[in-house]
Amino acid sequence: MAGSPESLSGQDVGSFAYITIKDRTPQILTKVIDTLHRHKSEFFEKHGEEGTEAGKKAISLLSKLRNELQTDKPIVPLVEKFADTDIWNQYLEYQQGLMKESDGKPRWFYSPWLFVECYMYRRIHEAIIQSPPIDDFDVFQELKEQNFFESQESIMTLCTYLQELMKTVEQLGEDQLKNEFFKFLQISLWGNKCDLSRSGGETSSQKNNLMSSLEDLKPFILVNDMEHLWSLLGSCKKREKSSVRVDIVLDNSGFELTTDLVLASFLLSSKLATEIHFYGKRIPWFVSDTTVHDFNWLIDQVKHSNHKWVSKSGVDWENYVKMGRWVYHDHIFWTLPHEYCTMSQVAPDLYAELQKSDLILFKGDLNYRKLAGDRKWAFTIPFHQALNGFHPAPLCSIRTLKAEIQVGLQPGQGEELAASEPNWLTNGNYGIFQFDGSL
Numbered sequence: 001m002a003g004s005p006e007s008l009s010g011q012d013v014g015s016f017a018y019i020t021i022k023d024r025t026p027q028i029l030t031k032v033i034d035t036l037h038r039h040k041s042e043f044f045e046k047h048g049e050e051g052t053e054a055g056k057k058a059i060s061l062l063s064k065l066r067n068e069l070q071t072d073k074p075i076v077p078l079v080e081k082f083a084d085t086d087i088w089n090q091y092l093e094y095q096q097g098l099m100k101e102s103d104g105k106p107r108w109f110y111s112p113w114l115f116v117e118c119y120m121y122r123r124i125h126e127a128i129i130q131s132p133p134i135d136d137f138d139v140f141q142e143l144k145e146q147n148f149f150e151s152q153e154s155i156m157t158l159c160t161y162l163q164e165l166m167k168t169v170e171q172l173g174e175d176q177l178k179n180e181f182f183k184f185l186q187i188s189l190w191g192n193k194c195d196l197s198r199s200g201g202e203t204s205s206q207k208n209n210l211m212s213s214l215e216d217l218k219p220f221i222l223v224n225d226m227e228h229l230w231s232l233l234g235s236c237k238k239r240e241k242s243s244v245r246v247d248i249v250l251d252n253s254g255f256e257l258t259t260d261l262v263l264a265s266f267l268l269s270s271k272l273a274t275e276i277h278f279y280g281k282r283i284p285w286f287v288s289d290t291t292v293h294d295f296n297w298l299i300d301q302v303k304h305s306n307h308k309w310v311s312k313s314g315v316d317w318e319n320y321v322k323m324g325r326w327v328y329h330d331h332i333f334w335t336l337p338h339e340y341c342t343m344s345q346v347a348p349d350l351y352a353e354l355q356k357s358d359l360i361l362f363k364g365d366l367n368y369r370k371l372a373g374d375r376k377w378a379f380t381i382p383f384h385q386a387l388n389g390f391h392p393a394p395l396c397s398i399r400t401l402k403a404e405i406q407v408g409l410q411p412g413q414g415e416e417l418a419a420s421e422p423n424w425l426t427n428g429n430y431g432i433f434q435f436d437g438s439l
């Protein structure tokens with residue numbers, strides 16, 4: 001984009017992008033290959049010899065991919081026909097056009113990190129769809145499920161709190177309601193701490209009780225625009241607006257998704273919103289991201305819990321979906337490598353859908369990278385500027401910091417943090433509620 005700084009890239013030796021491409025992505029690929037090995041007998045039981053052969057084929061395609069990555073080979077076009085193949089290949093050509101090098105081929109350690117990292121997950125998907133009959137196998141499903149099961153205690157605490165609050169929510173005064181709103185927002189923020197791609201696929205579930213840690217975590221919120229969110233939704237409620245729509249662009253399944261659904265549930269029962277629209281990924285993505293299967297699976301699991309308040313929550317959530325008060329959308333755009341400032345051209349239908357929202361919440365780190373274009377912005381550049389014309393509706397990023405990009409800080413704030421905690425941008429300890437829009 002003209003006037004925008006350079007993209008983060010693996011060219012910068014020692015940067016987080018470099019380390020991710022060099023160490024973490026091959027690790028993830030190795031885990032995926034291992035998962036396929038472990039499911040061999042399941043493929044055989046389901047599909048006979050054909051299943052076994054398909055497993056072998058996927059493994060060999062993924063081993064090839066790992067080799068291409070580790071030896072910094074040129075990025076090659078996608079071959080298998082899928083809904084987004086042409087857009088991907090056009091984007092690859094566009095990247096090629098941007099190359100200043102004489103051989104002109106995008107490569108893993110040379111091209112923008114956002115592009116090559118998204119491309120890696122898209123190639124994993126390609127390996128799977130090239131291997132029927134196991135072409136609907138989600139190589140990350142086990143990990144996502146494990147994350148959910150390991151977070152059971154926290155989920156019980158959250159659902160109990162939610163259900164107890166629902167009993168009296170109508171009687172809460174304005175300040176009390178605001179206080180509860182802020183709590184659910186913070187739960188959803190810290191729910192983003194434990195994504196699985198960061199840990200190279202190791203489990204990172206929520207074992208501590210988040211509810212009781214919220215006060216201690218407050219100093220770690222670097223940009224805190226929660227008041228803006230309250231002004232916006234609080235004023236809709238006051239004006240008794242007949243419909244208030246909040247859109248949540250989801251990130252990780254498992255514990256984080258539960259925190260998002262708890263927030264969404266609170267928004268409806270408190271009448272701060274009347275409908276919630278969720279957006280998930282069409283293909284398995286960045287290890288832990290939510291697909292429609294994960295979304296439905298999680299609600300079903302919650303509903304069938306033995307715990308009274310957990311299962312009550314699941315019943316409520318299923319009803320919200322049935323009544324159309326919760327609407328799940330997926331769109332291929334979310335698994336493209338494009339910056340969000342291109343959405344109005346690349347996916348005008350999705351942009352138009354988001355324009356119907358009163359408030360869009362973008363969960364997680366990858367969404368932040370795409371909002372700000374994954375570029376080397378100065379820490380003090382206003383968020384509005386980094387969004388580069390992406391303004392479908394008032395929006396807020398809710399994200400813990402896991403990549404070397406952050407805008408909208410106070411002068412000196414970034415430098416001070418760097419001096420006291422060198423990994424502050426990537427260790428997931430810090431979070432933001434960063435709002436853009438008029439109030």
Ligand SMILES: O=P(O)(O)OC[C@@]1(O)O[C@H](CO)[C@@H](O)[C@@H]1O
Binds near residue numbers: 024192286366367402
């Ligand atoms: O979007 P999420 O789930 O919060 O984080 C995704 C993530 O783990 O993936 C990238 C590294 O592989 C980083 O941008 C980020 O830390």
Ligand SMILES: [Mn+2]
Binds near residue numbers: 288364
């Ligand atoms: Mn994620």
